[in-house]
Amino acid sequence: MNKLFPDQANLRELIAEAIKAFQADYWEIHLEKTTATSIQYRGRELDSIRQTSSSGGNVRALVKGGWGFVSFNQMDNLKDKIALAIKQAQLVGKEISQFVPMPPVEDFFAETPATDASKLPLTAKKNLLEEYNGIILSTPKIETSNIVYHDSSKQTIFANSEGSYIEQRKGGLALRITAVARDGSDVQQAGLSLGSDGDFAEISALHHQVRETAELAVKFLSAPIVKSSEYTVILDPVLAGVFTHEAFGHLSESDFVYQNEPLKEIMRLERRFGNEQLNIVDDATIPHLRGSYKYDDEGVPGQKSYLIKEGRLVGRLHSRETAAKMKEPPTGNARALNYHFPPIVRMTNTYIEPQANSLSQMMSGIKEGIYVKNWYGGTTSMEMFTFSAGEAYFIRHGEIAELLRPLVLTGNVFATLMNIDAIGDDLKMNQGGGCGKGGQSPLPVSNGSPHIRIQHCLIGGK
Amino acid sequence: VEEILSLAKRKGAEDAEVFLAVEEETSVVFEANRLKQIENCQSMIVALRVIKESRIGFSSATSLNDHKLLVERAIEAAQFGPRAVFELPSHIHYPKVRNYHHEVETFPVESMISQASSLISSLREHTPQLLCEAEVSKSVTTIQLLNSRGGEMEYRQTLFSLGVEGILIRDEDMLFVGDSQSSCQLLSEPSKISGSVVTQLERAKRTAVAPIGRLPVIFTPLGLVSAFIAPLSSAFNGKVVLQGASPLGGKVGETVFDQRLSLWDNSLIDDSPGSYPGDGEGIPGQRTPLIENGVVKNFLYDLQTAGLAGTTSTGNGIRSGGLPAPSISSLIFATGDTNLEEMIHNVKEGLLVEQLMGAEQTNILGGEFSGNVLLGYKIENGEIIGRVKNTVVSGNVYTALAELGALGSEARWVGGAIFAPPICCANLTIGSKG
Numbered sequence: 001m002n003k004l005f006p007d008q009a010n011l012r013e014l015i016a017e018a019i020k021a022f023q024a025d026y027w028e029i030h031l032e033k034t035t036a037t038s039i040q041y042r043g044r045e046l047d048s049i050r051q052t053s054s055s056g057g058n059v060r061a062l063v064k065g066g067w068g069f070v071s072f073n074q075m076d077n078l079k080d081k082i083a084l085a086i087k088q089a090q091l092v093g094k095e096i097s098q099f100v101p102m103p104p105v106e107d108f109f110a111e112t113p114a115t116d117a118s119k120l121p122l123t124a125k126k127n128l129l130e131e132y133n134g135i136i137l138s139t140p141k142i143e144t145s146n147i148v149y150h151d152s153s154k155q156t157i158f159a160n161s162e163g164s165y166i167e168q169r170k171g172g173l174a175l176r177i178t179a180v181a182r183d184g185s186d187v188q189q190a191g192l193s194l195g196s197d198g199d200f201a202e203i204s205a206l207h208h209q210v211r212e213t214a215e216l217a218v219k220f221l222s223a224p225i226v227k228s229s230e231y232t233v234i235l236d237p238v239l240a241g242v243f244t245h246e247a248f249g250h251l252s253e254s255d256f257v258y259q260n261e262p263l264k265e266i267m268r269l270e271r272r273f274g275n276e277q278l279n280i281v282d283d284a285t286i287p288h289l290r291g292s293y294k295y296d297d298e299g300v301p302g303q304k305s306y307l308i309k310e311g312r313l314v315g316r317l318h319s320r321e322t323a324a325k326m327k328e329p330p331t332g333n334a335r336a337l338n339y340h341f342p343p344i345v346r347m348t349n350t351y352i353e354p355q356a357n358s359l360s361q362m363m364s365g366i367k368e369g370i371y372v373k374n375w376y377g378g379t380t381s382m383e384m385f386t387f388s389a390g391e392a393y394f395i396r397h398g399e400i401a402e403l404l405r406p407l408v409l410t411g412n413v414f415a416t417l418m419n420i421d422a423i424g425d426d427l428k429m430n431q432g433g434g435c436g437k438g439g440q441s442p443l444p445v446s447n448g449s450p451h452i453r454i455q456h457c458l459i460g461g462k
Numbered sequence: 463v464e465e466i467l468s469l470a471k472r473k474g475a476e477d478a479e480v481f482l483a484v485e486e487e488t489s490v491v492f493e494a495n496r497l498k499q500i501e502n503c504q505s506m507i508v509a510l511r512v513i514k515e516s517r518i519g520f521s522s523a524t525s526l527n528d529h530k531l532l533v534e535r536a537i538e539a540a541q542f543g544p545r546a547v548f549e550l551p552s553h554i555h556y557p558k559v560r561n562y563h564h565e566v567e568t569f570p571v572e573s574m575i576s577q578a579s580s581l582i583s584s585l586r587e588h589t590p591q592l593l594c595e596a597e598v599s600k601s602v603t604t605i606q607l608l609n610s611r612g613g614e615m616e617y618r619q620t621l622f623s624l625g626v627e628g629i630l631i632r633d634e635d636m637l638f639v640g641d642s643q644s645s646c647q648l649l650s651e652p653s654k655i656s657g658s659v660v661t662q663l664e665r666a667k668r669t670a671v672a673p674i675g676r677l678p679v680i681f682t683p684l685g686l687v688s689a690f691i692a693p694l695s696s697a698f699n700g701k702v703v704l705q706g707a708s709p710l711g712g713k714v715g716e717t718v719f720d721q722r723l724s725l726w727d728n729s730l731i732d733d734s735p736g737s738y739p740g741d742g743e744g745i746p747g748q749r750t751p752l753i754e755n756g757v758v759k760n761f762l763y764d765l766q767t768a769g770l771a772g773t774t775s776t777g778n779g780i781r782s783g784g785l786p787a788p789s790i791s792s793l794i795f796a797t798g799d800t801n802l803e804e805m806i807h808n809v810k811e812g813l814l815v816e817q818l819m820g821a822e823q824t825n826i827l828g829g830e831f832s833g834n835v836l837l838g839y840k841i842e843n844g845e846i847i848g849r850v851k852n853t854v855v856s857g858n859v860y861t862a863l864a865e866l867g868a869l870g871s872e873a874r875w876v877g878g879a880i881f882a883p884p885i886c887c888a889n890l891t892i893g894s895k896g
Binding site for chain 2: 043071074123143186188189225383385386461462
């Protein structure tokens with residue numbers, strides 16, 4: 001084992017010695033090596049092309065409830081780094097450590113993407129992106145384009161004072177394509193965002209979608225801005241996934257909750273959050289999704305967790321510390337963006353389970369409403385959230401009517417989840433974008449949903 | 463570093479440039495009013511840019527152990543890279559700017575802990591139920607830049623930051639307050655931050671029903687940054703202008719904004735975290751007017767973008783992930799003649815916005831924004847009457863800033879990079895559930 005860091009050939013021995021030598025309630029070490037390729041186009045110009053490699057690690061130690069964290073690029077003197085993390089933890093700790101113990105695990109896990117992007121030549125990537133760029137730029141009335149492509153291959157070693165030793169390898173790929181149309185000082189954009197576990201095939205047949213995206217940007221120039229008001233809205237699976245992640249997912253992350261008594265009361269298990277049809281799941285075990293893994297960054301196996309079942313709160317996402325403090329089982333959701341950061345509670349692949357309604361059933365009976373698709377982004381303060389649609393249409397008398405400019409939807413999580421009154425039958429997972437929290441962004445996650453209908457949703461506009 | 467340059471030359475590069483940044487940061491982190499974690503982060507990035515057969519190649523790594531791989535990757539990337547339309551700078555005399563303080567480097571962790579705890583206790587004296595997260599951090603970064611034309615730059619920079627966020631929950635209502643400061647020198651007065659947060663708590667004590675319709679909206683400096691900075695930084699970015707995606711492209715010399723509005727980028731302000739003697743390509747820092755009395759004056763450039771645009775770099779080639787690109791250093795707004803009290807006094811019905819959430823996640827190229835009023839208050843007959851919720855404010859940056867209701871006379875630093883006064887937009891759309 002440990003072919004990853006040849007200069008750390010005696011890593012296992014070093015860790016074994018350190019376990020004997022150091023006094024702490026718990027400590028862990030992460031080592032990481034990542035290679036990545038990024039290609040960016042701005043208009044016809046290739047803006048940048050680069051190949052990067054990074055390696056480093058960190059040590060995190062727990063003493064009497066206090067944490068010390070040391071991160072580094074230089075792998076030498078690992079023992080000193082463990083000692084420093086413990087010393088910092090000692091300065092902080094004044095209580096009794098609460099941390100769910102785990103049996104030691106020794107494992108190696110690597111998921112290989114079908115067409116591994118990190119093994120393809122630069123020309124293959126560049127040629128495909130140029131095809132897409134050509135489609136956008138040849139669309140009449142398009143002013144310019146932005147294409148950002150990134151693939152990476154990351155290998156990690158995790159070891160801790162309990163005797164666990166885990167090596168994992170994970171690929172990643174993200175592509176964002178933006179078409180920009182302009183009429184005088186009016187600039188409109190439409191975008192397409194995709195991701196995968198490093199499988200290049202996932203992005204290699206987008207020609208049709210790219211053309212539609214470019215045409216959409218042009219259509220926005222003559223589309224009206226909606227009037228700011230409350231509407232009945234139908235969200236497509238992509239935007240409903242973002243909604244699930246922002247409006248509810250973050251609230252189920254226990255590090256927000258575990259030290260906050262009033263919030264614990266609000267987030268008590270069995271509380272009703274939505275109607276009987278609403279089931280929300282976080283699942284790290286779905287093969288080949290960006291948010292999946294076998295072990296989290298505290299060495300806990302990833303799992304499938306129901307957060308909401310039949311409308312009631314039934315679970316939440318935990319690290320080993322939040323689980324211990326809330327006296328609930330750990331869920332394997334402690335994740336770090338990379339070795340510069342300590343693991344914090346994060347989502348993996350989060351989605352709403354499908355029900356029996358077809359889209360046309362959900363549309364019928366809406367006299368005036370809004371159909372929103374695709375996303376620009378989303379954010380939350382736990383109670384309040386916003387998410388922005390990349391595409392929007394009026395619904396009139398149960399039919400999709402005229403195109404609107406992209407818009408922002410906002411709401412209060414408690415009221416809005418209760419206002420979901422229909423859930424579709426067409427679950428789709430979306431792998432574009434990434435999640436930001438505590439300065440750690442973009443973390444690979446995916447989210448999904450079938451079409452959903454929300455009553456009384458507040459929309460910004462004219 | 464010299465070895466990397468000579469190896470790149472031997473591998474056929476006409477020109478090469480190595481950028482090395484070494485940083486050490488120490489932070490103390492408080493959660494739920496208590497000290498939770500101490501962090502020490504040491505990081506290094508070495509970035510190589512080569513020009514081979516007139517094309518640019520780039521690679522980076524986090525150690526100096528493998529020169530060969532670094533050079534090979536950059537040379538490989540250069541086969542496909544963009545055509546270089548600039549020359550790396552040779553010997554340059556750099557302006558003086560103060561951005562290093564030894565006392566930051568030596569400031570004890572224990573003192574950082576006591577700063578954060580006194581900040582939290584002063585807030586909890588005001589509101590005992592407030593649950594606070596706080597972070598105090600200090601860092602020192604050494605920058606080294608060397609190129610094959612004899613260009614050479616080296617400096618050290620310190621950074622000190624102090625921030626607090628408080629949450630107050632009553633039933634299902636969540637109130638978020640907070641502020642932060644950062645500087646190259648020690649921040650010895652946490653009371654400035656606690657004062658600002660106490661003002662937020664005072665203003666939010668009562669709740670009010672938001673008005674609906676097109677009404678005046680005042681943005682505090684924090685509010686202004688949350689709503690307007692992302693679209694403005696994009697619009698003045700030379701790259702965005704060059705590709706035709708900036709609404710301000712081709713408008714240099716035209717009056718686009720309110721005549722009271724002046725804005726400039728300045729990388730030579732002593733102790734500002736965004737300051738530097740030279741940018742990430744070794745071009746001297748400078749003050750660049752962006753808006754002067756409402757007139758668009760300049761855009762921000764790095765070397766390559768300036769070359770493509772047929773102009774010169776403004777010294778804004780800022781490295782992010784190792785690669786230089788045009789970016790703001792520090793943005794400074796000129797102040798106006800109305801203080802915040804008068805501004806509020808002059809509004810019959812409207813809002814005062816401290817934070818607009820999600821406003822940056824819209825069509826920032828076009829300047830259309832729309833966000834949830836995460837922290838904001840209703841103004842009625844010239845007085846703040848309470849905090850509003852479930853409220854969305856929408857508009858267009860260019861329309862909103864074309865005719866201001868008023869421009870504030872007192873500006874402050876927000877996040878260490880932007881110096882802004884409050885502004886009053888005469889006419890924005892407010893939507894609300896009440």
